[in-house]
Amino acid sequence: MADKKIVQWDTRANEIVQEYDRHLGAVNTITFIDQNRRFVTTSDDKSIRLWEWDIPVDFKYIAEPNMYPMPSVTLSPNGKWLGFQSMDNQILIYGAQNRLRLNRKKNFKGHMVAGYACQMGFSPDMSYVVSGDADGRLNIWDWKTTKLFNKFKAHDGVSIGCIWHPHETSKVITCGWDGLIKLWD
Template sequence: MICQSLDNQLVVFNVFAGFKRVRKKLFRGQMVSGYACQPDMSPDMRYVISGDGDGNLVLWDWKTTRLLTKWKAHDGVCINAAWLPRETSKIVTCGWDGHIKLWD
């Protein structure tokens, strides 16, 4: 399970080991303090995405936890980001600016 923490990072918990934190998996590079931005994992389990408080969409490599790219997705908080399960090259985001966007 990937969770957003209030100290500007994503942390991972192993749900099969009593929700034990996986310390090797720590994703940094987004500003989320005070916001409940929802992260998501790509259907092929290779990438992690999350919105942030600055309106950015952030993409990391799952294996290395390296930040790959970040771009401005919304004016204001990008509160949720999700991969389309059947069209894996597409991501949907929503923001506090009232917009829902489809990215390819």
């Protein structure tokens, strides 16, 4: 929430049953990992926190002086990696199993997202990483080499969301500030 809190809501009882109150800025993302036993959060305070479900104290805190806010986080299809869209125009990859740790060999650049919460995604077979950008492009990187494989104009205005189709693996779905949702083959 904007007031720096994360709330756990019981829909059956229609009440808040747990508050997580450790961030120093507005909470941007909540991403569940480890079969929903843990979750990762990011915030305007330029930090990443790892939590156990139902325990209101983070057990891992990552904040470096050179970090930027990360307004979008995506779990890979195999559950091994988290992709963080960073406001310094790069996608950072952290291991999602055991310890949350930056993979310095996996860094995806070449797109402009500063100021926008552009979603990123992984191909189902983990061969590619995709992201929209502020210029309306869809960017596709090779997972192994981290090189920009292709980019093309997908939307007029910001291309804010993209997701790889989980079953028809040649297709990517995008959405943009132009109000359109597009299916690309």
